[in-house]
Amino acid sequence: MASRNDVATGPGPDTAEHADARIEISGLTKRFLTPAGEVFTALQGVSFTVEPGRFCAVVGPTGCGKSTTLSMVSGLDRPSEGSVKVGGREVDGITEGVSFMFQTDALLPWKTVLGNVLMGPVFRGTPKQQAQASARDWLRRVGLAGFEDRYPHQLSGGMRKRVAMAAALINEPKILIMDEPFGALDVQTKAIMSTELLSLWEQIRPSVIFITHDLDEAVALADQVVVMTSGPGSVKAVFDIDLPRPRGSVQEIRFQPRFIELQHRIWDTLREEVERAYALTAGGTE
Numbered sequence: 001m002a003s004r005n006d007v008a009t010g011p012g013p014d015t016a017e018h019a020d021a022r023i024e025i026s027g028l029t030k031r032f033l034t035p036a037g038e039v040f041t042a043l044q045g046v047s048f049t050v051e052p053g054r055f056c057a058v059v060g061p062t063g064c065g066k067s068t069t070l071s072m073v074s075g076l077d078r079p080s081e082g083s084v085k086v087g088g089r090e091v092d093g094i095t096e097g098v099s100f101m102f103q104t105d106a107l108l109p110w111k112t113v114l115g116n117v118l119m120g121p122v123f124r125g126t127p128k129q130q131a132q133a134s135a136r137d138w139l140r141r142v143g144l145a146g147f148e149d150r151y152p153h154q155l156s157g158g159m160r161k162r163v164a165m166a167a168a169l170i171n172e173p174k175i176l177i178m179d180e181p182f183g184a185l186d187v188q189t190k191a192i193m194s195t196e197l198l199s200l201w202e203q204i205r206p207s208v209i210f211i212t213h214d215l216d217e218a219v220a221l222a223d224q225v226v227v228m229t230s231g232p233g234s235v236k237a238v239f240d241i242d243l244p245r246p247r248g249s250v251q252e253i254r255f256q257p258r259f260i261e262l263q264h265r266i267w268d269t270l271r272e273e274v275e276r277a278y279a280l281t282a283g284g285t286e
């Protein structure tokens, strides 16, 4: 059986071997009880599928339920109705083979860079020496060779993201869940990190769900962009992004005529929802 490093580089290697990385979200509805005891519907009937090895970006107005959707894909929370299936099996707890990256760094401040990156393999029972070699290799891949002994507070924001990326990818996850991972970075660092993410993703090809508020970032990275409605969140449209891969520099893709065309089409769909959400939170009427 091929290792995950042998995965083909074309989009969506949809073979039986990779079927365990298919994410099927069907009729997902989530209700919360507010502190006042009222039922609040955050998500209503969300359905979309991420085929194995595909990169799916989710965009939508603030508060539409993007993070809530992710918490159910990862098994951290349970749906009120509907289901999430990974590889055909309903998610009912923390899912094996899933790695995460969030806007805030999930690095342990008391561990070195190397210590942070090798935690995943050690946790999964890899012998320490092997885990260290693998962590050093991943730190080299993310451009941090020579920084193994630093602590997170001694790194820049971009470098901490690189450590987080190495820590997420060293596990060679079948699914990578990312919630605005580069949201706190300056524009230039964000573009560099996005390009690096794409090139690393192309080596491992996990199925990705990537939440962002940045539509340019969504189009530049993804094979499909899911547009959500304002709350309660549902799927308004799914766009296929047919820009060729490998995409190369995220900065340069933005000048391609096809990129601009797709960006405009998706923004036409998204704008109405963003305006509606803004009107609601600003106390206006629909």
Ligand SMILES: Nc1ncnc2c1ncn2[C@@H]1O[C@H](COP(=O)(O)OP(=O)(O)OP(=O)(O)O)[C@@H](O)[C@H]1O
Pocket (backbone or CB within 6 Å): 032, 033, 034, 040, 042, 060, 061, 062, 063, 064, 065, 066, 067, 068, 069, 231
């Ligand atoms: N545990 C909870 N209890 C009550 N309401 C919640 C809870 N978690 C989330 N919500 C509500 O559900 C809605 C969706 O929240 P969520 O964080 O998923 O949105 P989002 O699209 O990720 O937002 P943003 O883009 O601002 O990060 C919000 O109105 C939020 O207040």
